[in-house]
Amino acid sequence: MNTNQCDIGLIGLGVMGENLVLNMESKGFSVAVFNRTTEVTEKFAAGRAQGKNIRPTVTLEEFVGALKKPRIAMMMVKAGQPVDSVIGQLAPLLEKGDVIIDGGNSLFTDTQRRGRELESTGIHFVGMGVSGGEEGALKGPSLMPGGPRESWEIIAPIFRKIAAQVDGEPCCRYMGPDGAGHYVKMVHNGIEYGDIQLICEAYAILKDILAMDAAQLADTFEEWNKGELESYLIEITSKIFRKIDPETGKPLVDVILDKAGQKGTGIWTLQAAIKQYVVIST
Template sequence: MADQLFDFGLIGLGVMGRNLLLNMADHGFAVIGYNRSPQKVTDLENEITPGTTVKGTSDLKLFVNSLKSPRRITMLVQAGKPVDDVLNELIPLLSKGDIIIDGGNSHYTDTLRRVQYMQEKGFHFMGMGVSGGEEGARRGPSIMPGGDPEAYPHVKPMLEAVSAKVNGEPCVAHLGKGAAGHYVKMVHNGIEYGIMQLISEVYDVLHRGYGLTNDELHQVFKEWNDGELQSFLVEITRDIFPKVDDKTGNRLVDMILDKAGSKGTGKWTSQDAMDLGISIPTIDIAVSMRNLSALKQ
């Protein structure tokens, strides 16, 4: 495998990156992953599906030189300065026309800046939202790419292959130039915040207001998920009610601290809507409720 050239490369072998890379390999693409941590490389190699072509390395130069031209590299690293740090390490190793995709939750203004910066140096840069979490990355996420339309045909077959499918159609589309992909992902996450807050309030009214037991709540959410309210969020809410806490024997939902964290994308949606003069009260309140819950001990 030492002299082999790979179809796609991925930087950042955390769970999301590792799963997405393995997903690519399962669909017939020869892939190589890079991480500075040798342990992350080992974790990747321990999960390779037999018969697929996957390599891991902690050598960035080897990683870049092992890719077919034009190089197609996806980054799944923490948003902010780490993305710029990786780009600055990559640039001296790249060739004109290479394609870099940021698959993390970068703010769209950062993506706009990077698109321009990379374009001036002769490279293609795309911002790409990935939805579905760790399991989605492995089995089929919803993918929201944006950026240079000239670059998209080079990555479209792979993205359509690894994406989730609905009625046989891939859950991926090029959403526009610049930072369109990351902008749509930001709004997507804001909408998700609103839906989760609605689910939380419905649970609270039915449980504390109407006195429904966990078994009764399970049945209510089951009926909703069997109808027009069917969704991943309703499904996982349905499934939590019967689960038992291993330590106490009580229902798990009754043992969970009512406290939510945040990565900031919902807040960005609210902030941008305010800047644009657009009213999104459901999302605004959902962001505020998350902030309030984060104060709980």
């Protein structure tokens, strides 16, 4: 456990939060952590964080006191009211020049509002899109920070180092002021949902019209994924078709519930496009 002041702090120890902390620590940064439920912090400290340069804290006061100045406090909490709640408790403990980062999938207009509300305090607010899922958070995500330019200069050394690398360049660049980072993440997710819908429609045609079984579907998608347009979504789709349900012995795709969920960013993309009279058909 680290007892000195830490380079960065993270609030919210879900899987994404934990993996980001471990990523940061593996790149040489000391990290303070806090979770609303103390038991979660204790479990992380005794498990995946044990023996690492990670400092668990049980109050926000202790969390803030564990950070080097200017303090960098990153949140990985559910979008919406929980973000406002954490900011409301955290901001009074911080000082001018400190940075709060929201790494969740927040609506960009909420990020703009939060930035305005914190402006008078001198605390920088950064809305950062985080892409790559749980594995990306641990091994190298794509990061889309937006906020005051001064805040980028403070956080860049950490986030450019933990980001994924392509052709020797980190997948982390300054997106622009206020809600720019979350706006880019919103559009990114909208494009991804469009890709997923195209995959679903291709699956429906191959299964219902051409009567392909799961093994044939896996072979077809695997073949489609060869070449320069290699796609992660197509790759995992082919693997899903090969999965067998242990209880029934049938292909998993034939027994799962035919239902999809989403976090809102796809709808937000459509609404933003309509508002700007932009066509975004797939």
